[in-house]
Amino acid sequence: MIPAGFEYHRPADLASAVGILRAHGDEARVVAGGHSLIPMMKLRMAELGHLIDLQAIGELKGIEIDEGRVTLGAMTTQHELIAHEGLARAIPLLREAALQIADPQVRYMGTVGGNVANGDPGNDMPGLMQCLDARFELYGAEGTRQVAAREFYEAAYFTARADDEILTRILLPIPPAGTGYAYAKQKRKIGDYATAAAAVLIGEGLSSVAMTNLSDTPVWSEEAGTALAGGDIEGCVEAMLAAIDPQEDMRGPIAFKRHVAAVILRRAIDSALSRRA
Missing domain, CATH: 3.30.43.10 (Uridine Diphospho-n-acetylenolpyruvylglucosamine Reductase, domain 2)
Structure with missing residues (x-):
């Protein structure tokens, strides 16, 4: 049309x-x-x-890696996330997730800022950013402010960004060396939204879990992370299943989605544990 x-x-x-x-x-x-x-x-x-x-605004582009922090310009494409070797070393979870977004044609144009800013509960990056404890920088007529990713999403397509604000940068702490990581996703076909996806970090003093497309916002669960930090994998899964609120749609009934969520989360945890140094 x-x-x-x-x-x-x-x-x-x-x-x-x-x-x-x-x-x-x-x-x-x-x-x-x-x-x-x-x-x-x-x-x-x-x-x-x-x-x-926003394509002509140069200050919205670029990847910066400083001591302990990564800064992503909002107009950085998914392909640029994948291709940046320094970023892959600093936060390999970003590359793993970006490689599972749609297809190469989409990733050459799709931006990380666009993925996180519009509040679509099916997008991959919002839950990932919550897992990584990212902060979003917003610019508007009143100046610049930052909002934590874990506080940004209010409902489907509703966020803490004001109508006259633009998301400019994403700031991410670099996880400690030896942190295990994984992004696992189940989808019906290439290019589809996830039926369920899980982002997991497991490290010394750091365990974080978030899931995608299982509620009207991404779901980060402090209780699930605490259980995982204590080595209680089933407690982590139970806490996350209590936090999500899937709805029946073309991807399946609620019971099926909850089953898939548990399977995908366990896979992500197993993969993250295998990578922990």
Whole structure:
């Protein structure tokens, strides 16, 4: 289908982009890679008068690795996450997850910022960012602020980002050396959302577990991480099953989804334990 008519903007800096957002309010939306918004526009599920393309804003791009921290520009593509060897050494979980997103064609255009910013419960990166204890940097008319990934998601497609704010950077602590990691995912076919996916970190003083597409937000469970830190794998699984809230849809009934969630989480834990130094 063909989307309704709109005015296209391609600002060169963040201030201009935020200015357009404020000027047009609900009629304006930003677009990064376009894999979420453009299909909705084609189906007339989203109609807007102004589309703000962020591709020309250089400050939204790039990968920086400092002592103890990684900073990702919001317009960094999934392919760039996969190809960056320094990032793969610092946080290998990012590469493992990015390789399971859709297909290479999508990953060349899809951005990490777009994946985390729109609050789609089926996207892979939101749960992963919660597992990694990431922080999101937001820029708007009132300046810059940071929000923890674990506090960012409020409901399906609703987040802590204000309408006139743009997600600019993602800040991630580098896990200690020897931390085991895994991202396991079950999906019906290439390019589909997960029926269930699990991100797991297991290390000295650090155990973290998050799951995807099993509620209207990504699910990070402190109780599951605590159980895992104590070596109680079944306690971890039980805590996560208590935290999720799957709904019946084309991927299966609730009982099936809960079964898949348990299987995928155990696989991720086993893989993370095997990688722990």
